[in-house]
Amino acid sequence: MSYLNSLFSLEKKVAVITGGTGVLGSSMVKALSNAGAKVAIVGRRKDVADELAKEINNSGGQAIGVSADVLNAEQLNNAKKTILDRFGAIHILVNGAGGNMPGATIPVDKTFLDLKIDDFQKVVELNLTGSVLPSQILAEPIMTAKNGCIINISSMAAYLPITRVVGYSAAKAAISNFTQWMAVEMARKFGEGIRVNAIAPGFFLTEQNRTLLTTSDGGLTDRGKAVINHTPFGRFGKPDELASTLVWLCSDGAKFVSGVVVAVDGGFSSYAGV
Ligand SMILES: NC(=O)c1ccc[n+]([C@@H]2O[C@H](COP(=O)([O-])OP(=O)(O)OC[C@H]3O[C@@H](n4cnc5c(N)ncnc54)[C@H](OP(=O)(O)O)[C@@H]3O)[C@@H](O)[C@H]2O)c1
Numbered sequence: 001m002s003y004l005n006s007l008f009s010l011e012k013k014v015a016v017i018t019g020g021t022g023v024l025g026s027s028m029v030k031a032l033s034n035a036g037a038k039v040a041i042v043g044r045r046k047d048v049a050d051e052l053a054k055e056i057n058n059s060g061g062q063a064i065g066v067s068a069d070v071l072n073a074e075q076l077n078n079a080k081k082t083i084l085d086r087f088g089a090i091h092i093l094v095n096g097a098g099g100n101m102p103g104a105t106i107p108v109d110k111t112f113l114d115l116k117i118d119d120f121q122k123v124v125e126l127n128l129t130g131s132v133l134p135s136q137i138l139a140e141p142i143m144t145a146k147n148g149c150i151i152n153i154s155s156m157a158a159y160l161p162i163t164r165v166v167g168y169s170a171a172k173a174a175i176s177n178f179t180q181w182m183a184v185e186m187a188r189k190f191g192e193g194i195r196v197n198a199i200a201p202g203f204f205l206t207e208q209n210r211t212l213l214t215t216s217d218g219g220l221t222d223r224g225k226a227v228i229n230h231t232p233f234g235r236f237g238k239p240d241e242l243a244s245t246l247v248w249l250c251s252d253g254a255k256f257v258s259g260v261v262v263a264v265d266g267g268f269s270s271y272a273g274v
Helices: 003-008 023-034 046-058 073-087 117-137 140-145 166-190 222-229 239-250
Strands: 014-018 038-043 063-067 092-095 148-153 194-201 261-264
Touching: 014 023, 014 073, 023 038, 023 046, 023 092, 023 239, 038 046, 038 073, 046 063, 063 073, 073 117, 073 140, 092 117, 117 148, 117 166, 140 148, 140 166, 148 166, 148 239, 166 194, 194 239, 239 261
Parallel strands: 014 038, 014 092, 038 063, 092 148, 148 194, 194 261
Antiparallel strands: none
16 A cells, blocks of 8 residues: 555545535535445435446446435435445544525625524534534444444634624534533543544635626626635635545544544635735
């Protein structure tokens, strides 16, 4: 085995990724598979998960699509059983499901007083509980074996809240906090074999933010311009730019790394704007 493989290979590992059907998630699925892991792609859209699994299996990897809502314990337990029946273990959990919801964003001409509390709760539930509950259920084999890792997906909104996006910002700040809490909890209760880290992507064009950041003719909205002006690299991220950070955090190369949130953001979180 080459030096780099001994550090970063995910061969013989089984990875589960919620939100594996999404834009960033599907790119992370490919990264895990390319690094040697067998991958279970979890999402509510089973057809999309199956299609991606087929693509991976056809190109020499091993993957299955599994249907589950990250807020439904029964569906997550069924998903765990399906994955264990097929692959026999779970070593890596990526909590990739999440996103903002239009109702939880305050429109430009409205104020905080117009915030719909139901939408606020939904977005907090999806992004926070939607990582906590899968960690309890899908990462239970990791705790039983005292071996493996959990990767959460945080956001730029966790460092400094983003205007108008109150629920998502609060939930992602909570994800960074939960990552640190879990890192300590896992190490103290189960030992150093379990690591918990997070990736905070900068701004990547995906379905959840495309209309907020770009116009129908491919230009930038005012908000899109504000994002680009605040990104020292002057562009949005490309999904495959998360791959090497993900593989590193999941691999033995990061075996003394736990509780960190790694920004992959073209410099956004370091820039004061001046
Ligand atoms: N795009 C960005 O710039 C950016 C920046 C920072 C962080 N993030 C985070 O990165 C993650 C992926 O986002 P994305 O941009 O790739 O968005 P996306 O393409 O909209 O993907 C969202 C994923 O979440 C899944 N999902 C949503 N609700 C779910 C539920 N109740 N149960 C199970 N799965 C559910 C969706 O799968 P199904 O529809 O199949 O259920 C989909 O795979 C999210 O956590 C997001 O907050 C994105």
